[in-house]
Amino acid sequence: MNKKVCDLILTKKTQLNHDNYLLELQSKEPLSAINPGQFVNVLIKDASSTFLRRPFSVHEVIYATNSIVILVKTVGEGTYKLVEAELGDKIDVVFPLGNGFSLPKKDEKILLIGGGVGIAPMMQMGRESKEARAEVHFLLGARSAKDQILIDEFKQHGSVHLTTNDGSMGVEGFVIHHPIFSKKEGFDRIYCCGPDPMMHAVAKKAKALSIDCEVSLENMMACGFGVCLCCVTKTNEGNKCVCTDGPVFNIKDLEWQI
């Protein structure tokens, strides 16, 4: 699982909706094992305002073709430039980075919560959890029906539950408002990635229900491999780097006021 910096080839690009794209990046050399929840750090070329690399979660790993798929939401110059890349283009990537989620045990019932583009790491996590024979549930939150993407793909790895802020698809409200939390038979583990307020709310819920919970943070990063110390979050053991000690943390280790 050595880190490397190299050019991957863009072999597939799929636009999912107005602002989400799947990019499939192929390595010439075989991929070593990548954990669900790890991320890659991409150099954006030819953009005048992107000086630093841009981090993206590993959405899927296709070992058969040595490919990594990332899900990119366009929010600024870097992501707009990235999704403009054409098939065959070389993309300069540092990977794999970060720790990744801890996999569930056989027969455990787990809830994978993704909010917005925070759904990205949950595809690979869902697949590997299913392969580990856990019972996988996805809870995907979005603003509106048009922002709900990849539902069929998630269904291949588990059952899918949806919320939208405006109620246009699934349950109206935020993910924590979903009735799945009030079911009697609870979850063994919750995994969550999404906007900070959402992760806080989920963590609070998990704590109240005494469910083991991991969250994947998206702190601003300069290097992505543990040398700049810019991406820290407060933990019981002091400041830790989200890029190396994370991005995945167990909420019991974080100093969140929940």
Next chain:
Amino acid sequence: MNKKVCDLILTKKTQLNHDNYLLELQSKEPLSAINPGQFVNVLIKDASSTFLRRPFSVHEVIYATNSIVILVKTVGEGTYKLVEAELGDKIDVVFPLGNGFSLPKKDEKILLIGGGVGIAPMMQMGRESKEARAEVHFLLGARSAKDQILIDEFKQHGSVHLTTNDGSMGVEGFVIHHPIFSKKEGFDRIYCCGPDPMMHAVAKKAKALSIDCEVSLENMMACGFGVCLCCVTKTNEGNKCVCTDGPVFNIKDLEWQI
């Protein structure tokens, strides 16, 4: 002849040899008159090292289609990016800039000398000089045969004489070594654009032969329209801006040691 800043559309792109391209840029609005020797200043988008615009001589004006053609030699990030533009792309241009050459009178015999990409302004100058019924001769200098471009196009406006440094096409040597200068019937005017040492050599020759001579300078520019005062050259009347008082100067006004 008001200056404007606006988007022109790239309607045609022709690669002439390994490092020279013709770009045809079309204006939605009718073009007002542009003088041969004037230039345009192009914004290079999506390049990380090009902060300022890049100036290019007007190579041809096609009033019928409201188009300006520029000849671009790739030398750095800006020019490489520019020639990567695709048909239909918007190119942000400030134009027309500078003074331009003084047109010859009817029946005058003129020599238009271009060295390297300095041939750029000579096409439109040749055309308009011919239209003014002058006798037009081009003297085009390049390193080697493969760098001699657009010969047939120049032939439409006058007779063409060539030099190459390695003798692979035309006379071997620099432009001033061409026997055309030793002919008895001399030229009424010489116009020249090219590398600085070449323009100095031509100016010296013209002075020796007492021929009126205009040169087009390519000083480094920040603004291109006379406000930064960065592009100056020394003249009899002190420092003058190459972008507004030039790029074309009569050699008798310049403080060149020739």
Next chain:
Amino acid sequence: MADLKVKIHKLELKNPVMTASGTFGNGVEFDDFINVSDLGGILLKGTTLHHREGNDYPRMAETPSGMLNAVGLQNKGVDYFCESIYPNVRKYNTNVVVNVNGSTIEEYIALTERINELDDIDAIELNISCPNVKEGGMAFGTSCPMAEQVTKEVRKVYNKTMIVKLSPNVTNIAEIDKAVEFQGADSVSLVNTFLGMAIDAESRKPLLSTITGGLSGPAIKPIALRMVWQVAQAIKVPVIGMGGIMNATDAIEFMLAGATAVQIGTANFIDPKIAIKIVKGIEEYAQRHNIHQISDIIGELQM
């Protein structure tokens, strides 16, 4: 529509957007592109008592997100200014400010006295921060006693709005600003360019004839913003902020840091319409944030 008016001492600005000295020519060069009178004010190019040829070519080098210049205050002197430039710029329905430069205190005074006679010039900007002239210039702006003295002496002969433009090439900019304020400046403007240098590795030569020159553009924005913030906290007179402003967001940032108005410099070279675009952008920002008076955001950085 938001009220964009701001006030710099006696100057009423219809909006906080001015253009920076040396980057806007004498305004007239922009007539083809924009309606100059729509700006809050314009700063004319640096003027001296006598004609100056400026430095030798090359005077410019592009740098990452910026440029170096070594113009060296080329201008035709105050006589020419009064006769040939003033008649053209007085027509603008905006604040026209002359950027005043000297090699000695006497020169600053003599020049200011001449400008004082011009009815339609309501303010001067005392440039004690030019890095590109050998004598005077930056030497005044990097030493407290000198900055104080020139401000004090010029104040004696000038009753209209006096803006003092300070050098960023100092350890503690707020200290010098305080000194200058104490001597009667009605406003301070900052930053001027940072002393920098560029070398061509192939020829091993400096890229500027003067070896060093002044760095401007977005590269310096973070430092300029910090200085404006520090100065605005230290002094009471209005601060005019500049340094790498390329768009309305940048301008808003300077205002939040404490600038009452901003100046647009190098950006004018890249887009001759930029100053007007920034006025519009500020208006849109105000609308989006439900701000009725843009002056309400001055110094309103939330901490």
Next chain:
Amino acid sequence: MADLKVKIHKLELKNPVMTASGTFGNGVEFDDFINVSDLGGILLKGTTLHHREGNDYPRMAETPSGMLNAVGLQNKGVDYFCESIYPNVRKYNTNVVVNVNGSTIEEYIALTERINELDDIDAIELNISCPNVKEGGMAFGTSCPMAEQVTKEVRKVYNKTMIVKLSPNVTNIAEIDKAVEFQGADSVSLVNTFLGMAIDAESRKPLLSTITGGLSGPAIKPIALRMVWQVAQAIKVPVIGMGGIMNATDAIEFMLAGATAVQIGTANFIDPKIAIKIVKGIEEYAQRHNIHQISDIIGELQM
């Protein structure tokens, strides 16, 4: 093949490329990417006597051609360093330099004494220029008497190579460098980061928890280059240059300006292999220009 060796006091560098403190972790983070021993030297991350948590998140903001950081010297203190880091870095066959930081002169001394005991550490870099700590840090580097004093006191307890790293946030950097040289520094390194600031116009909040932070990257290169040139002319000990070096050409420029060696900082974040690439690029430059000893170009700016 050109001889790339240079000498910084007693340190023999196999090539002039070092990595800058705080941008190279403890070197081991780069083992996956490069052979660290191929570098001229590495500067470990800033160390203090006691454990420091550093500043709160957010500590970073991207800027045009650069970045601001406000790490605040997070590190586990010298005990941890000696026990857990030193054993891992002494293996490198290159010069491993510890970046020494203190809030008081006593802290600088106590820390240096500990480092002095480590056989395989042949040099310290005295950081008197960190803009991101409240006490000490930059205050030492921006005042001549303080810079002199800390240099002098640390010199008394340290006989190996002592490099002093100075603050660029000063009016006259050469003056401070001279003072430091006078007090026995064997070399000076510059520049540290420039104090800057970034604001989010939408939320009206600073982008850094500490409001201001240190600017690094290509944006500062022209200023850094000028400072290195000025300092190299003013002092006799070798200068180590840095500030925005992204490629071999940049490195050569610093050497032409007078740097004996260079440090690569922020560029490491963008390309973890960059330092080695720069070594190769310098070698190519030497070959292309028929330079047998790279040390021949130090200070060879043609004017």
